[in-house]
Amino acid sequence: MTANRKNSREIVEAGLARRRRKEATFRATGMLATAVGVIFLGVFFGTLVMQGASAFKQTFIKLDVEMSESVLAPDGDLDLAYADFDGLVRDALRRGFPAVSGRKERRELYRLVSVAAGYQLRDELTSDPSLLGSTITIWVPASSNVDMLVKGNIDPAIDESLRPISDAQAGWIESLQQADRLETRFNKALFTNGDSREPELAGIKGALMGSFYMLVVTVALAFPIGVAAAIYLEEFAPRSRWSDLIEVNINNLAAVPSIVFGLLGLAVFINWMALPRSAPLVGGLVLSLLTLPVIIIASRAAIQAVPPSIREAALSLGASKMQVVFHHVLPLALPGMLTGTIIGMSRALGESAPLLMIGMVAFIVDVPGGFTDPATALPVQVYLWADSPERAFAERTSAAIIVLLGFLLIMNLAAVIIRKRMERKW
Amino acid sequence: MAKKSTAKVLLASALISMTVGATAVAQSGRDYVYVVGSSTVYPFSTVVAERFGRSSEFKTPKVESTGSGGGLKLFCDGVGVDYPDVTNSSRAIKQSEVDTCAENGVTEIVEVKIGYDGIVLANALGAPAVSLTRADLFRALAREVPGEAEGELIENPYTTWADVNPSLRATRIEVLGPPPTSGTRDAFVELAMEGGCKTVPWIKALKSTDKNRYKAICHTIREDGAFVEAGENDNLIVQKLEANPDAFGIFGFSFLDQNAEKVKGAEIDGIEPTFDAIADGSYPVSRPLYFYVKKAHVDVIPGLRGFLREFTSERAWGDEGYLSDRGLIPMPDDERGEIAANVKNLTPLKLASE
Known part of the structure; x- marks a missing residue:
């Protein structure tokens, strides 16, 4: 006996070092895996923030503009739609740099300021017609190339022919800087404008509103349908081969590539139901198909987590099946269902592939005001900007991604908070 | 309380979905x-x-x-x-x-x-300038090229530019270009590849006798890795060219114009891709x-x-x-x-x- 016991102890002690080594190796592997993940994430966020941070600032130039009647209304009557506001901007620039002469130099000079300057002047005069004839001091956005130079994205040291800013232009920018007529400010346009082909005018508001309308449609459809389906399948449906088949299909549907839903949307909603292309309504319908399985699966799991004792107690007190479900099971399962819905929504927010098929990859300047106005979505805006040749769109692409990630973070955080605060544990 | 509010939520969302549906039907014009x-x-x-x-x-x-x-x-x-x-x-x-x-x-x-619109073949600014003919491009990028004998086609054997034309550098052929769905690809194939293809007399003669075969020879790009389909995103191609000085990229002139401090266009048939050369029609691939x-x-x-x-x-x-x-x-x-x-x-x- 004693020999035997000693023997097994010896066996354990002999193997101990090896077991500890194994454990250490496993831990090291796990740590390495986590570290790789964290490093990739860090590099991803790092490059995004480094590239995108400067897009939240925009360079502005101070101009003294004379709202000259002879330029705006050469034949006496002022028509705001056709008046030559760009001419006013050119006048102001010429007066600011009287030494500049020659057609080519002047053209270069005019390119310092964004085309937005003219629109801005028109808006000023529209809101206050008494400005006609007076001289106003106004900050207007600089053109995107000037902006890139000021932010250091264009290297002034390289050969002049290779960069979009000439030496003369760089000189004017410097003199503007010295006269305190040039500064970088918060880029409000990024949040208040729709898309534009001028980087300094381009904003994400149109895409944000498009995403918003789509998600409203998605929630309005996918949540009630998903919850109803989950309740029926869990509480009412008889267990049969049919319900098994449905369950397998729902689980499969959750893994179908999203582009397939886009094709379905094109065939059913646009070609057959004749709903308008590029509309958030159709986008929302497609995305609700996409999120439905996610919501059903999460809701069923939440219902399953409600202990049977609650149902049995209610039934034993004389409640009907319907009362059991709506008075007891549903309120207790709701936090889980909401969490699942929010996770589904954040997946829908990040989708762009199905939107390709239904015409939402489009250049749309006007901010959509309803469910059937043409619209894009945030991920689509990222895709469109990433493909634009103008350099200033590179930083704006990163900025749009940062905003998109911000929304995803908020939504996922909301899901965590709802789970933490409302969940009941038994 | 809880039960009522849940029922309300469900009812309200059902109502919203119905009104959303109704506005869509009303849309016309x-x-x-x-x-x-x-x-x-x-x-x-x-x-x-x-x-x-x-x-x-x-x-x-x-x-x-x-x-x-x-x-x-x-x-x-x-x-x-x-x-x-x-x-x-x-x-x-x-x-x-x-x-x-x-x-x-x-x-x-x-x-x-x-x-x-001009289609350019560009490489990184730091890399040596190159001058190619359309015949070089065809021999470098076609799937099948003419062999020694008349009428003979062989699987494209060239791996370096020097194999194609001894006056070129002996670097590996690596060209990044758009996928077949792109109009830029269509135009490149028609103007550059076919232009080079036609310089072989017996292939040119095929055009009138067997048009399908002629097209198959002139329009098919090799698929052994020398030509890389880089997707429709031209910014990505520019980035890849910067990283790899031996690689070439195919894209529209506007991207070359906007990225002049990163990449430069190769001369084709002795003509540099400039605004003026494309405007007066002397640059062949436009x-x-x-x-x-x-x-x-x-x-x-x-x-x-x-x-x-x-x-x-x-x-x-x-x-x-x-x-x-x-x-x-x-x-x-x-x-x-x-x-x-x-x-x-x-x-x-x-x-x-x-």
């Missing part, structure tokens, strides 16, 4: 111009759309980027507010597409040529860009006539217009005048075969 088509023309079309939207009382046109073929398909689906008014194209419309259009009631189409308009939609869709006028105005497509700032190569003055007049009178397209 369209108060903006609807443009689809080529991703090459997209940067130009969108600038015009935006300028037009900002300076007129009309809404800004919607421009969808669907590719030339996809755009023409949507365009030819029918007449009415649900169908596009204009489609952009980086190639001329085909007879088969005109037929499809006619079957669906789209009979009068106005063709508008807007200018030229193509016209078009858009097509449905005559039936003009004066029905608000703003369509104005959009056409803006696109064909001197300040847009002129020598110093804002489209030339974006890399569109303008047509000569008299050609512009002629096309602008056609647009004004809405002269419908007549294909040569009709």
